[in-house]
Amino acid sequence: MKGKIVSIHSFRGGTGKSNVTANLAAQVAMTGKRVGVVDTDIQSPGIHVLFGLDENKMGKTMNDFLHGKATIREIGFSVGDHPGEGEGRAKLVGSNLFLFPSSIKGGEISQILREGIDFNLLNEGLQTTITEFDLDYLFIDTHPGLNEETLLSIATSDVLIIILRPDNQDLQGTSVTVDIARSLDVPNLFLLVNKALPKYDFSVIKKDIEAQFEATVTGVLPLSFDMAENASKDLFSLRYPDHEWSKSLRGVVDFVLAAK
Amino acid sequence: MSGDILKQLRETDFFKELSDDALQAVAAEGTVRRYAEGESVMRKGDAADSFFVILDGNLKIVTQDAKGDEIIINKVQPGETVGEMSLIDQRPRSAGAVALEEVEALELSKDVFLELLTERTDVTLGILKGYSNRLRFSTTYIEKVIDWSQKTAEGDYSFLENTQPMLNRAGSDDDKAAQLLSAFYSMVRKVKAREEGLKQELERLTFEIDQERRKREFEEITGTEFYAQLKAQAKALRERRAQG
Ligand SMILES: Nc1ncnc2c1ncn2[C@@H]1O[C@H](COP(=O)(O)OP(=O)(O)O)[C@@H](O)[C@H]1O
Ligand SMILES: [Mg+2]
Numbered sequence: 001m002k003g004k005i006v007s008i009h010s011f012r013g014g015t016g017k018s019n020v021t022a023n024l025a026a027q028v029a030m031t032g033k034r035v036g037v038v039d040t041d042i043q044s045p046g047i048h049v050l051f052g053l054d055e056n057k058m059g060k061t062m063n064d065f066l067h068g069k070a071t072i073r074e075i076g077f078s079v080g081d082h083p084g085e086g087e088g089r090a091k092l093v094g095s096n097l098f099l100f101p102s103s104i105k106g107g108e109i110s111q112i113l114r115e116g117i118d119f120n121l122l123n124e125g126l127q128t129t130i131t132e133f134d135l136d137y138l139f140i141d142t143h144p145g146l147n148e149e150t151l152l153s154i155a156t157s158d159v160l161i162i163i164l165r166p167d168n169q170d171l172q173g174t175s176v177t178v179d180i181a182r183s184l185d186v187p188n189l190f191l192l193v194n195k196a197l198p199k200y201d202f203s204v205i206k207k208d209i210e211a212q213f214e215a216t217v218t219g220v221l222p223l224s225f226d227m228a229e230n231a232s233k234d235l236f237s238l239r240y241p242d243h244e245w246s247k248s249l250r251g252v253v254d255f256v257l258a259a260k
Numbered sequence: 261m262s263g264d265i266l267k268q269l270r271e272t273d274f275f276k277e278l279s280d281d282a283l284q285a286v287a288a289e290g291t292v293r294r295y296a297e298g299e300s301v302m303r304k305g306d307a308a309d310s311f312f313v314i315l316d317g318n319l320k321i322v323t324q325d326a327k328g329d330e331i332i333i334n335k336v337q338p339g340e341t342v343g344e345m346s347l348i349d350q351r352p353r354s355a356g357a358v359a360l361e362e363v364e365a366l367e368l369s370k371d372v373f374l375e376l377l378t379e380r381t382d383v384t385l386g387i388l389k390g391y392s393n394r395l396r397f398s399t400t401y402i403e404k405v406i407d408w409s410q411k412t413a414e415g416d417y418s419f420l421e422n423t424q425p426m427l428n429r430a431g432s433d434d435d436k437a438a439q440l441l442s443a444f445y446s447m448v449r450k451v452k453a454r455e456e457g458l459k460q461e462l463e464r465l466t467f468e469i470d471q472e473r474r475k476r477e478f479e480e481i482t483g484t485e486f487y488a489q490l491k492a493q494a495k496a497l498r499e500r501r502a503q504g
Contacts, residue, residue, distance in 0.1 A: 151486075176477045184491060185498055204464055
């Protein structure tokens with residue numbers, strides 16, 4: 001089947017979901033794949049910020065499409081044609097990377113849920129996006145936690161990447177998401193640790209967390225001042241490809257590309 | 261006395277400051293003794309009435325532990341002296357000396373030793389210089405060890421990087437103070453390594469999941485009508501996708 005849906009999820013906000021999604025999508029696009037990113041996490045900074053896009057210029061959203069007020073063509077924003085400022089982002093010129101803003105204004109999504117958007121409608125929307133843009137991968141930056149909207153994206157995912165910090169609060173929350181993902185038969189369930197303190201042995205963290213969940217940890221990304229400082233200015237892994245964070249992130253790309 | 265003995269005397273720490281003339285005088289008073297392997301040159305507790313300059317062969321300096329078993333506290337090589345301490349402090353032998361192989365030594369009596377001290381200022385000075393040199397040498401090392409001990413106590417191991425361990429000297433018996441320093445150095449290295457191992461073990465994160473809570477939260481989510489419907493739809497979707 002063509003076009004895989006890759007959802008990125010985390011139990012808590014601030015885990016690095018948007019940063020991972022943007023960098024992962026960019027790295028996959030750099031391998032020559034056609035990639036879309038659906039931004040459903042409206043918390044700032046939204047993923048469009050990471051691509052250096054002005055939200056005023058983005059116009060229509062996925063919500064308009066789901067309401068029949070816009071075609072998917074009108075919504076897709078070509079990052080390859082309009083990369084934001086920055087040395088790293090400039091590397092995306094000519095790539096097939098498209099951004100699909102879901103909702104700029106908070107509350108629109110809950111409105112949709114209230115109005116009864118169902119699984120099949122969302123899924124059709126995503127499938128149309130994949131077909132119209134001939135995508136190999138469609139990344140979804142989901143909401144933190146397990147609300148109904150998140151459950152919908154997990155249910156439709158071919159690949160689910162759960163990001164967690166290496167602490168017990170995140171492990172507890174992640175454990176429920178892992179069980180849900182298994183209950184919903186997600187074919188590829190991956191874990192990704194972010195913000196790990198460099199003083200720890202990452203291979204031990206990986207081993208211990210894999211043992212807790214019996215799931216693959218695709219990478220352990222360090223907590224880094226460089227990241228915290230530069231994340232919104234440019235796409236970090238493109239700007240600093242030799243940084244530990246970037247190297248480990250590229251390791252995750254291999255898992256995504258290999259997923260069946 | 262043969263020229264060989266003179267040459268050997270000149271190579272000892274003890275006599276190396278003496279003039280040829282003074283050396284002649286010492287050698288003339290001494291008696292060359294031979295010991296077979298395992299033979300005692302001196303015994304712990306004996307009254308001290310002579311000392312020995314080792315001319316050939318190695319000895320061990322021994323004492324006993326609480327159970328009476330032998331402990332080797334040192335090894336002595338040709339050129340070194342044994343037993344001279346007792347002559348100065350007038351106390352019984354603090355340790356025994358046993359030949360490890362065939363040993364040849366020049367025994368000098370207490371009387372000769374004291375005579376030398378009183379009558380030959382150059383000999384006295386030479387002996388004092390020898391002691392002084394040994395002492396200074398040891399003091400430098402002892403000061404280093406004190407310095408390192410303090411740093412180690414404070415967890416400052418930087419001297420390990422800044423210091424060349426005297427590995428070339430360790431293993432040779434010629435300088436006990438240097439050996440002490442070398443042993444101390446490698447001890448601190450091991451202490452540091454063990455401490456780091458401990459640190460890593462301490463800083464290993466411990467992960468724990470409350471399984472009761474996990475189950476409860478899972479059931480709260482999956483127990484809804486919404487979820488049951490979603491699960492059925494997801495299942496159907498996966499089957500559709502599997503068929504292409
Ligand atoms: N590995 C990291 N080291 C340091 N800061 C990070 C790291 N990953 C993310 N951040 C920072 O943490 C904040 C939250 O990241 P974000 O990607 O917006 O998380 P989420 O989408 O999960 O809320 C941002 O300020 C980001 O720059
Ligand atoms: Mg986010």
